[in-house]
Amino acid sequence: MRLYNSLTRKLEDFEPLDPQKRAVSLYVCGPTVYDVPHLGHLRSAYVFDVLRRVLARRYEVKFVRNVTDVDDKIIERARKEPDASQDLNAACRAVSERYLKAYHEALAALGIQAPTHEPKATEHVLPSTDPAGSKEGQAKVQGMTDLITQLLIKNVAYQAGNDVYFSVRKFETYGKLSNRTLDELQSGARVEPGEQKQDPLDFALWKAAKPGEPSWKSPWGDGRPGWHIECSAMSVKYLGPVFDIHGGGLDLIFPHHENEVAQAQAAGFPFARRWIHHGLLTVNGEKMSKSLGNYITLERAIADGGSAEAVKLFFLKTHYRSPADYSATKLAEAKKNLDDFSRFLQHSGQVAGAGEALPAAIAAKKQSFFDALEDDLNTPKALSCLFDWMNAGQQLLDSGSGAKAIADALLECAAAIGLSFGGAGGLPDAEIQRKIDDRNASRQSKDFKRADAIRKELEQSGILLTDTPNGVRWQRK
Numbered sequence: 016m017r018l019y020n021s022l023t024r025k026l027e028d029f030e031p032l033d034p035q036k037r038a039v040s041l042y043v044c045g046p047t048v049y050d051v052p053h054l055g056h057l058r059s060a061y062v063f064d065v066l067r068r069v070l071a072r073r074y075e076v077k078f079v080r081n082v083t084d085v086d087d088k089i090i091e092r093a094r095k096e097p098d099a100s101q102d103l104n105a106a107c108r109a110v111s112e113r114y115l116k117a118y119h120e121a122l123a124a125l126g127i128q129a130p131t132h133e134p135k136a137t138e139h140v141l142p143s144t145d146p147a148g149s150k151e152g153q154a155k156v157q158g159m160t161d162l163i164t165q166l167l168i169k170n171v172a173y174q175a176g177n178d179v180y181f182s183v184r185k186f187e188t189y190g191k192l193s194n195r196t197l198d199e200l201q202s203g204a205r206v207e208p209g210e211q212k213q214d215p216l217d218f219a220l221w222k223a224a225k226p227g228e229p230s231w232k233s234p235w236g237d238g239r240p241g242w243h244i245e246c247s248a249m250s251v252k253y254l255g256p257v258f259d260i261h262g263g264g265l266d267l268i269f270p271h272h273e274n275e276v277a278q279a280q281a282a283g284f285p286f287a288r289r290w291i292h293h294g295l296l297t298v299n300g301e302k303m304s305k306s307l308g309n310y311i312t313l314e315r316a317i318a319d320g321g322s323a324e325a326v327k328l329f330f331l332k333t334h335y336r337s338p339a340d341y342s343a344t345k346l347a348e349a350k351k352n353l354d355d356f357s358r359f360l361q362h363s364g365q366v367a368g369a370g371e372a373l374p375a376a377i378a379a380k381k382q383s384f385f386d387a388l389e390d391d392l393n394t395p396k397a398l399s400c401l402f403d404w405m406n407a408g409q410q411l412l413d414s415g416s417g418a419k420a421i422a423d424a425l426l427e428c429a430a431a432i433g434l435s436f437g438g439a440g441g442l443p444d445a446e447i448q449r450k451i452d453d454r455n456a457s458r459q460s461k462d463f464k465r466a467d468a469i470r471k472e473l474e475q476s477g478i479l480l481t482d483t484p485n486g487v488r489w490q491r492k
């Protein structure tokens with residue numbers, strides 16, 4: 016498998032940290048929960064879901080995606096809550112809980128698998144142990160204040176008033192990930208009013224509490240962590256001092272990821288071995304924003320005539336490292352493609368026969384599908400295999416022959432990237448069975464939220480499930 020590494024700016028063969036164990040550790044920066052997610056957030060979640068699924072064919076994947084539930088934007092949003100003036104803390108909690116729920120619901124609607132761990136920033140400010148964490152990681156870092164203390168001891172951080180800052184000039188390789196020199200960074204650096212930085216390049220590890228805002232007791236006084244420290248601390252805590260892959264959007268390379276590297280490595284942890292960044296999403300060529308009225312949520316995309324699966328197909332059509340541009344026309348096109356797939360699958364289910372002498376051709380095609388995915392997640396190329404298949408299968412059907420073998424292979428490949436073909440002519444039997452298997456697996460791993468989402472999704476496609484002592488039975492409405 017080859018993956019592009021943003022750190023070396025090269026395509027590299029992927030070798031996990033511990034090839035013997037066949038395990039891969041992956042950390043992805045998750046949402047800051049102050050609003051409903053837009054399609055940019057969902058693209059990010061789906062890119063890493065596909066990566067995880069592709070890796071999972073070869074390795075056991077430990078996937079950590081954090082939740083930033085304390086942040087200026089959350090506090091700002093919480094001030095608009097009706098009872099914010101009485102208890103801003105409770106308002107912050109209400110806001111972050113509400114929008115984390117909205118994030119989970121959107122991901123469940125897209126069939127995106129839950130991470131192995133989803134640590135919340137607010138639960139990792141102070142040291143605590145977690146049986147699910149990495150033993151080696153927790154021996155070094157249990158909470159964000161542990162890491163800040165280590166940076167102070169190593170003299171790469173300093174206290175100024177009740178704030179703590181990281182001394183960027185004391186970390187020699189600063190700028191390596193984002194490929195910038197200190198001189199370039201210097202010109203963009205600023206000292207905000209109230210900050211007591213020694214150097215405009217420095218960034219906050221700990222910020223003194225402001226009246227009414229969420230805060231924690233620390234050796235430096237009451238306050239809250241800077242944003243960057245949570246990911247360094249939580250990745251080490253759950254994955255250990257060194258792990259395979261760190262991912263996020265291109266907009267996070269600087270300063271967020273650059274600062275994550277600085278904090279972790281200055282404390283003595285090798286940290287992420289490779290970095291994966293995905294391109295950003297625009298809407299009709301413009302950056303998404305509420306003020307422009309182009310803040311596209313999943314709900315809005317569905318109202319535009321799309322569906323959860325059409326949104327995913329739209330994402331797959333662009334390579335993850337490239338920018339993607341959303342438009343209602345492109346979504347409608349993806350929806351039409353899905354309907355074509357559905358019709359073909361429906362049709363293939365009605366004609367007897369697996370199809371003529373195709374096993375070798377099917378195996379070769381399957382190989383090229385997975386080869387494309389393993390070549391830096393080339394989803395546009397992988398998708399073209401599915402389209403070729405459908406066209407070849409349709410020709411067989413038109414000539415009166417069966418095409419079940421092609422249909423099954425198509426479904427198997429689509430399932431490997433979390434894509435399913437509901438809609439138009441109803442779900443084909445094999446697809447229903449696949450979803451039921453997926454639901455059973457979710458229930459076994461106690462991911463009841465996902466199991467429930469699958470049941471609901473099937474129900475919306477007109478399939479009713481009945482759980483019996485002998486397993487699940489299904490029928491069409």
Ligand SMILES: [Zn+2]
Nearest residue numbers: 044045246271
């Ligand atoms: Zn992060």
